[in-house]
Amino acid sequence: MSQQRTAFVTGANRGLGLEICRQLGMRGHRVIIGARELERGAAAAAQLQAQGIDARAVQLDLADSESIRRAAATVAAECPVLDVFVNNGGTFVEAWGTMPSAVTMQEMRATFETNFFGAFEALREFVPLLRKSPSARIVNISSDMGSLGNINNPESLVYSVMGPAYQASKVALNALTTLFAKEFKDTNVKVNSASPGWCRTDMGTQDAPLSVAEGADTAVWLATLPDDGPTGQFFSSTRQRGAMEW
Ligand SMILES: NC(=O)c1ccc[n+]([C@@H]2O[C@H](COP(=O)([O-])OP(=O)(O)OC[C@H]3O[C@@H](n4cnc5c(N)ncnc54)[C@H](OP(=O)(O)O)[C@@H]3O)[C@@H](O)[C@H]2O)c1
Numbered sequence: 001m002s003q004q005r006t007a008f009v010t011g012a013n014r015g016l017g018l019e020i021c022r023q024l025g026m027r028g029h030r031v032i033i034g035a036r037e038l039e040r041g042a043a044a045a046a047q048l049q050a051q052g053i054d055a056r057a058v059q060l061d062l063a064d065s066e067s068i069r070r071a072a073a074t075v076a077a078e079c080p081v082l083d084v085f086v087n088n089g090g091t092f093v094e095a096w097g098t099m100p101s102a103v104t105m106q107e108m109r110a111t112f113e114t115n116f117f118g119a120f121e122a123l124r125e126f127v128p129l130l131r132k133s134p135s136a137r138i139v140n141i142s143s144d145m146g147s148l149g150n151i152n153n154p155e156s157l158v159y160s161v162m163g164p165a166y167q168a169s170k171v172a173l174n175a176l177t178t179l180f181a182k183e184f185k186d187t188n189v190k191v192n193s194a195s196p197g198w199c200r201t202d203m204g205t206q207d208a209p210l211s212v213a214e215g216a217d218t219a220v221w222l223a224t225l226p227d228d229g230p231t232g233q234f235f236s237s238t239r240q241r242g243a244m245e246w
Pocket residue numbers: 010011012013014015016017035036037040060061062063087088089090091114118141142143144195196197198199200201202203204205208
């Protein structure tokens with residue numbers, strides 16, 4: 001991996017996405033910030049450039065197919081290959097503690113639109129460019145709350161929290177990780193899920209135990225895996241890059 005590598009991160013104008021870009025940039029990657037509001041993405045890119053990072057922004061709204069296609073075409077026109085794709089953009093729509101029977105279809109659909117359909121479509125659109133990389137790394141940002149093992153384990157902290165639309169969308173995203181990893185098992189493309197753990201962002205609130213840097217760590221590790229690294233697996237910052245049960 002001696003040549004400069006290019007990484008695209010969705011939902012990267014703030015929070016974990018921006019921190020993942022910062023950490024990848026500090027490791028020498030050229031980073032492309034996917035942002036649904038281009039102005040906010042450009043401001044985030046300027047922030048990284050001020051730290052000496054090669055960064056730029058591209059408009060990408062995960063809930064808008066046309067925007068996803070345009071973003072993939074823009075990147076393809078500028079970059080011969082894409083080495084890293086981080087499916088980070090996400091939303092948590094329902095109120096914490098909403099019981100499954102109280103989730104509205106509007107909440108369920110809005111959540112899946114971004115966290116699952118958008119993540120799938122973005123990944124599918126960027127796959128041709130990723131396949132041109134000598135060693136592509138795809139990271140889907142999941143959650144400890146998207147682990148069925150955690151949801152069903154009374155010993156897990158996740159057992160006592162409830163965000164059904166969000167949780168179902170992350171379980172579904174994890175399914176994409178295993179399915180894409182199977183498709184690419186004999187190639188140079190690795191696909192893994194990363195949970196940032198509970199960390200201090202707008203979504204995680206300032207009550208969370210992990211810093212944004214700690215939360216981003218597992219995703220950055222998976223985005224920079226050597227060729228003998230894992231694929232088709234789920235790791236969490238809660239466990240300092242340790243494996244998480246599906
Ligand atoms: N923080 C935690 O404790 C935690 C724990 C587990 C998993 N996660 C996951 O980590 C990822 C990042 O979360 P975060 O904590 O950094 O949250 P955040 O601070 O709320 O940031 C969310 C990011 O996603 C973007 N986004 C939302 N909807 C989008 C859409 N339709 N198209 C494109 N971008 C969209 C937001 O863009 P705008 O600025 O335009 O809204 C923002 O950049 C999410 O997938 C989340 O589920 C977070």
